[in-house]
Amino acid sequence: MPAAIAPYNLLEAAGLEALTASEPERLQYRPEGGAYLRLMGLPLEPLPAIDEQKIAELCRVVRGLAFAAVDAAKSGHPGGSSSKAEQVLTLLSSGTLGFDPLHPKHPGRDRIVWSAGHCTPLFHAVVALVYDTLRSNGEHLPAEAEDAAVYPEELAHFRRFDGPSGHVESRYALADTSTGSSGHGFSAALGFAVLHRSCGLPAKAFVVAGDAETEEGMSYEARNLASNLGVRNLLVTLDYNNFGIDGPITEVLPSPYLNHWFAAGWNMIEVDGHNIRELAYAYRLADQGFGAGRPTVVICHTVKGKDYGRLEGSADSHGTPLSHAEYVEAMHKLGFQIPGREGDAAADIRTVIATLAPADRDYLTSRLADAAARIAPEPELTRRMQVALAGRPIADYTRLERPDVLPPELVFREGDAVPTRKATEAWFAWAMQRTAFFYLGAGDLMKSILTGKAENVYGIVTAANPLGRGIRFGIAEQNMAMMSAAIAQDTLPGGFRPMTAFATYGVFTPMMANAVRMTLINNAVNPHASSFFIMLAAHDGPETGEDGPTHHGLFWMSLFTAYPGIKVYKPLDANEAVEMLFYAAHRGEPVVFSAVRPATPVLQRGDGVPPAIEAIHGAYVFRAFRENGRPKLVLAIAGGQVLANVLEILPEIEERADVKIVAVTSPQLYEELRHHNPKKAHEILSDEERRSVVTLHNGWRGFLHPFLLPADYEQRVFGIDAFSRSGRPSEIYADAGFDPAGLRRKLIEYLR
Numbered sequence: 001m002p003a004a005i006a007p008y009n010l011l012e013a014a015g016l017e018a019l020t021a022s023e024p025e026r027l028q029y030r031p032e033g034g035a036y037l038r039l040m041g042l043p044l045e046p047l048p049a050i051d052e053q054k055i056a057e058l059c060r061v062v063r064g065l066a067f068a069a070v071d072a073a074k075s076g077h078p079g080g081s082s083s084k085a086e087q088v089l090t091l092l093s094s095g096t097l098g099f100d101p102l103h104p105k106h107p108g109r110d111r112i113v114w115s116a117g118h119c120t121p122l123f124h125a126v127v128a129l130v131y132d133t134l135r136s137n138g139e140h141l142p143a144e145a146e147d148a149a150v151y152p153e154e155l156a157h158f159r160r161f162d163g164p165s166g167h168v169e170s171r172y173a174l175a176d177t178s179t180g181s182s183g184h185g186f187s188a189a190l191g192f193a194v195l196h197r198s199c200g201l202p203a204k205a206f207v208v209a210g211d212a213e214t215e216e217g218m219s220y221e222a223r224n225l226a227s228n229l230g231v232r233n234l235l236v237t238l239d240y241n242n243f244g245i246d247g248p249i250t251e252v253l254p255s256p257y258l259n260h261w262f263a264a265g266w267n268m269i270e271v272d273g274h275n276i277r278e279l280a281y282a283y284r285l286a287d288q289g290f291g292a293g294r295p296t297v298v299i300c301h302t303v304k305g306k307d308y309g310r311l312e313g314s315a316d317s318h319g320t321p322l323s324h325a326e327y328v329e330a331m332h333k334l335g336f337q338i339p340g341r342e343g344d345a346a347a348d349i350r351t352v353i354a355t356l357a358p359a360d361r362d363y364l365t366s367r368l369a370d371a372a373a374r375i376a377p378e379p380e381l382t383r384r385m386q387v388a389l390a391g392r393p394i395a396d397y398t399r400l401e402r403p404d405v406l407p408p409e410l411v412f413r414e415g416d417a418v419p420t421r422k423a424t425e426a427w428f429a430w431a432m433q434r435t436a437f438f439y440l441g442a443g444d445l446m447k448s449i450l451t452g453k454a455e456n457v458y459g460i461v462t463a464a465n466p467l468g469r470g471i472r473f474g475i476a477e478q479n480m481a482m483m484s485a486a487i488a489q490d491t492l493p494g495g496f497r498p499m500t501a502f503a504t505y506g507v508f509t510p511m512m513a514n515a516v517r518m519t520l521i522n523n524a525v526n527p528h529a530s531s532f533f534i535m536l537a538a539h540d541g542p543e544t545g546e547d548g549p550t551h552h553g554l555f556w557m558s559l560f561t562a563y564p565g566i567k568v569y570k571p572l573d574a575n576e577a578v579e580m581l582f583y584a585a586h587r588g589e590p591v592v593f594s595a596v597r598p599a600t601p602v603l604q605r606g607d608g609v610p611p612a613i614e615a616i617h618g619a620y621v622f623r624a625f626r627e628n629g630r631p632k633l634v635l636a637i638a639g640g641q642v643l644a645n646v647l648e649i650l651p652e653i654e655e656r657a658d659v660k661i662v663a664v665t666s667p668q669l670y671e672e673l674r675h676h677n678p679k680k681a682h683e684i685l686s687d688e689e690r691r692s693v694v695t696l697h698n699g700w701r702g703f704l705h706p707f708l709l710p711a712d713y714e715q716r717v718f719g720i721d722a723f724s725r726s727g728r729p730s731e732i733y734a735d736a737g738f739d740p741a742g743l744r745r746k747l748i749e750y751l752r
Helices: 013-022 052-073 078-083 085-093 120-136 143-148 152-157 184-197 217-229 276-287 324-333 345-354 358-373 378-388 420-432 452-458 477-489 506-525 574-587 612-617 640-654 667-676 678-684 701-707 729-735 740-751
Strands: 036-038 111-114 205-210 234-240 267-272 296-301 438-442 470-472 499-505 533-538 567-569 591-595 619-623 632-638 658-664 693-697
Touching (some): 052 276, 052 358, 085 205, 120 358, 184 217, 184 477, 217 477, 276 296, 420 533, 420 574, 420 591, 499 506, 574 612, 612 619, 612 678, 619 667, 632 701, 640 693, 640 729, 667 678, 729 740
Parallel strands (some): 036 267, 267 296, 438 499, 499 533, 632 658, 632 693
């Protein structure tokens, strides 16, 4: 028999040491992930076409332009800009990036996301260097290039109203979404990567990122999903300078930094971020498919605020400009004998750009030509897409026209009780079968929100099924919103525009607000990248009664009605939901779409009640005055169940008043109607009738404020103003006074 083994006391150091010596497999530190390669300090052969001396000179000039721009503005972000210079210029010169400066928004280009969207001193300096070089060569720029260009002289107006923007905007070259809020870029780039891979296209998505932003929970969500989907066409160049704004990232991130990428399963290449040769190798390895089947991050060890005087290597360099005298000294050390006159940044910029030798400009021109040559002609890319998506309708949402006669699956029988989520389920499935460019998913709520039928048309996107159209985001609403919105921002070869729908409970939608806000800003600053998406706010109102106040979607509308460029749609029944979805696609403007879980009466039309398509005006007359001689009362009602409850007590109310009912489906659409078709809006609700309006909404009272005159809000506005508690929906309605009995009390008291 084997000798007995003495038991271990693992609470003592000696016990752990003994265990490690005798059975090392029992105690291990095991970073699981993709391939890992450390290039730092490794002897590497020079690479053809990578002239390290010339790239270094381009970096010097770009730093000079960036520092001059910051001094001109007396604000900006010099620290991360200066630490990323070698990364960006090497990437541009490496032969791995597909980019044509003459056609900077070519649909076949590689996408670039500046997740570090505050690094605009570097961003604008690089764009200015590119277009000044083309200009010096006598290159004639097409209008699309001029629109996307920045020139050195413009840097003197950095962060001013007439100058280059303070954060990255996608209207410029070398940027494909507008950024500035930390952490969003990973999700946006993941959206671009998934979109192009799912259409059989070769485009890659590059992310220019900082280390501090990877503290964001949203960035973890994106990294997990990217690894799980196996998007090998996603590459992050990560500026590992160890500092955020306030101090070292180790104040927040407790474990070794590489663990945050190992755990998500990414491929990693570790380099000196100021070593051009190591960077060029890393980008080319990633381009060739390093560690096949996974996204790749290049961890670039850098010095924050490199060459930026006394702030070099400090957190303060993030957003603190040097004094003018210190700036002049830093520029002299970089080799720029600038005039350095306070308030004359233009002279400094001219001095910097003049130091660029013709040979350096020629080299940059040749590398830009190589980058442009990497892009296949658009007809070829369109054919590749058609082959990959054979059997699917090669059409986008702009072709989703409402049929003159709706198909049976999109018509709900009047008088039945149907949840509006059944209407969105049916419409999404119908649309999915009619466009190859519709993407849909939910925040781990597919079975409740009913997105599965549409998702299953082409299947879920996975590493094994890259051509799927359904996306399983998990409980990751922020990533879901930014990724989906980014997909919808893009334009594919052939001019095809994707659309997306993403869903969660209405009560959770505020978690996605910043991603939506960033997309609306992108739509505003770059109309060519204006996205259409449907954010489904499911189980709106007190309808999720049993769940309690944590899931009662009562107040979310207060946020999204405040944002320009998006509208809240709240249909009263299933047939209105179908009509409003068609209208949303026709308009191509983002919407937040309210849907409910319980069965809600499908309204009886005819006999004075207009067809469901009238819902697209945001409001319509559901019931006109009876002219019975009694005092006028106009009820503006949002919420199908509220309307049903009012109809139940209407005969009693009409004993005291002449009642007109205005069904409200979107106050924002109605306000738009007042501007574009005041005659029709007046027919729905005249200014005189506003004096008689009482609003009823099963949620935030302010939703219906546009239907009132400013006076007497408190007396004529009824909503739900407090968190409720668990109960059946009927109990919640009763507690809030929105059941028939409660509404009777409210209205009779008002009429007194």
